[in-house]
Amino acid sequence: MVDRPRRRRETSPAAADIQLDLFAPETQTPPTVPVIPTSSMAVNPGTSTAGAKASRATAPALFETIDPFHQQLARCQSLEELAAFARSCQRCRLRGGCRQVVFGEGDPHAQLLIIGEGPGATEDELGRPFVGLAGQLLDRMLAATGFARDEVYITNTVKCRPPGNRVPAPDEIATCFPYLEAQIHWIRPKVILCLGSPALQTMVGPTARITRDHGKWFNWRGIPVIATFHPAALLRDPGKKPLAWQDLQEMRRRFLELGGSMRGRVGGHSGAGERAGTNSG
Ligand code: URA
Secondary structure, three states, rough: OOOOEEEOOOOOOHHOOOOOOOOOOOOOOOOOOOOOOOOOOOOOOOOOOOOHOOOOOOOOOOHHHOHHHHHHHHHHHHHHHHHHHHHHHOOOOOHHHOOOOOOOOEOOOOOOOEOOOOOOOOHHHOOOOOHHHHHHHHHHHHHHOOOOOOOOEEOOOOOOOOOHHHHOOHHHHHHHHHHHHHHHHOOOOOOEEEHHHHHHHHHHHOOOOOEEEEEEEEEEEOOOEEOOOOOOHOOOOOOHHHHHHHHHHHHHHHHOOOOOOOOOOOOOOOOHHHHHHHHOO
């Protein structure tokens, strides 16, 4: 996961003002970029497609354990019950330093699952993921890619805000992972989009590097996983936005190839949705 904790830099409003055309609120027509060849999907070792084939009704292997925590996790019969269980969590030090558990939000049957790093100050205050400056940019990135925020599901590697916005420690991510694993079990997305290094390393392995591995396909229990730069990183370094745009185009391409559909139109225009049009799979 993450080699060592380091501080996340706060994103200042000034940085947010530095807008490139990409993902800017006024974006009308995103530039087209060459399609990245994806003939070979990188598959991280140790994963299998068994999870993808298991039905929702079948208890997955992850629940076949007897410790009290996993027993309680296994008793959760829906995403809502899982959220309530997570909100009572005291399993790691993070809970003592935050206001509330930020479980995640969105369509419980979303075809696209987005995994960020961890709640920041605004998220901790409001109890919702990605609602600060980085969240505003994420909304624009989604809209430019054709997704409405309420049709995806957004969560984080850790559900509690790390103090001072530091990067979550590997043991904190590991302790919180059963919730993420169970979220994926209930949501069963077609595609997982990781935002930033901690999310990428959580799903792919500790040797993954966001600068090298963004835009590549990985596989988590049969579910395609792709990563791009965290919106906070894009706010700090807008020069990375074209790379992120390519990653999102590739994510969208494969999402549609897998039969995924989205309401929005590319560029984030409202109006007649693509779900009823060319993207209906
Ligand atoms: N950054 C994240 O990684 N997650 C959030 O929910 C907000 C900011």
